[in-house]
Amino acid sequence: MITALGPVAADLGANRVIRGVKIPHPCGDPTLEPAGDHALRIGLVRAALGALGEKIDKATLFRGAS
């Protein structure tokens, strides 16, 4: 799950939680130029796909957008 409220998602039972941007726009940043926003979104999706390949034994927060 990609979300700006990682600890909330983990608390509610999401296994792999990717840190998103902000509550109204977790998967992008409208303040960025289109190219920067695109790079950010690609990075988030890659982080999410990477997290799917990680072995975990409890709800885990992964770094996505910073």
Add this chain to the structure above:
Amino acid sequence: MSAKTLELGTFDVADVAFGDRTAFAGGKLTIARDEIATLASSDPAFAGVEVMLVRPHESVRIPQITDVIEPRAKSGGTGGVFPGLLSAVEPVGSGRTDRLRGVAVVTSGPVPWLGAKGLFVPHDSVLDMAGPGADLQPYANLHLVVLRFTFKDGVDHEGYERGLLLAGEKVARALALTARDAAPSSVEHRDLSRPAAALPRIVYAYQVQSQGVFMRSRLYGRVLDELQPTLVHPNELADGALTAGGLGGHGVKLHTWMHQNNAVVEHLVAAHGKRWDFAGIVLHRGHFYLYEDKQRVGLRIAESATLLGANGVVFTLGGAGNNVTEVMLAIQECERRGIKTVLITWEHAGPDGSDYPLPFAVPEAVAIVSTGNLDEPLALPKMDRVAGDQAIRVRPEIGGVPYPIDTAITLERRTFYAGAANPIGFGRSGSVES
């Protein structure tokens, strides 16, 4: 240093009627309809205004409410009511304030949507003065002076919001000024001087919603969209330093009347020096968009409570949704520091009340009082009269659909009912464990 002391003079209003001149005598408030209409509609946002009177528990449905305001005016001390808006930015909360009890000013009307989407649509609402809806909000016992505005084209939402805010406050102050030469029903002295006996020291962490146009609160006229937790004296609330200004989230909305008469503040003040030592209010805002911002709010509340020497903190919510996170993080930090906490909250418990009631919680939150379920359907009978449009507008995402209200209605959720699950405990709703 002398403590801030306020004499709050209450003038009970038993009757309200239209007449030749606006005056208060013998418990009767007379309103010159044209005079109040001229005062209310002077802002360029308005095409006109209709002034209507609604009696306590009358079978009336009031639609499209922006705000509810108790008439108050200063008759001594520095500053004026609604500082930063109607009055200069000067200290308020000391000297003398006069208030008319038993009457409130309601601003209403169909604010143009102007194609707005999402949160920032001036949503329509209803409020019933009789039937089951009357038990859910604090206004059914009052005489209401309803100002129903129509709006000029060519004004943006900022302009409509500001016009509505100031109009309600101007009329409220003008009505309170009529009591200047009358004898008050009671005068109460309010201060927070430290009691001689050792009593539990209590802080009130008061959350308000402020998220952009029509979802805002203001302190001394300043929009609180970026508010970091700040200390406020309860006497400042009595003088209207904190005001509402929104048209969203009606079910959980805090009107200016609720800030002026906040039930938590009233109880904390009433038993100050007897049952507890009320240390003051930490005003704060939820709905921050980053988790770290929510953590910062929680930390600042706990740090303020620590500096005030609190033994306990009472929390209430402003709005609904992710704003619970800030409050829960503050509760966690307070409890870790040995400061006891209690939360008063609505529930998002689903139509039958069986869902998990809060979007976020911490194990330290062990004392919670429910003010009722936001998601429970609400069946409202037909009222004899609608004080405004016979239909409200719903579904802004598809441009608006008229929803007739001149008949019996069932609201699937309580979002459109003003004050239906207000988070500071007004109204006769709540819930029990089963």
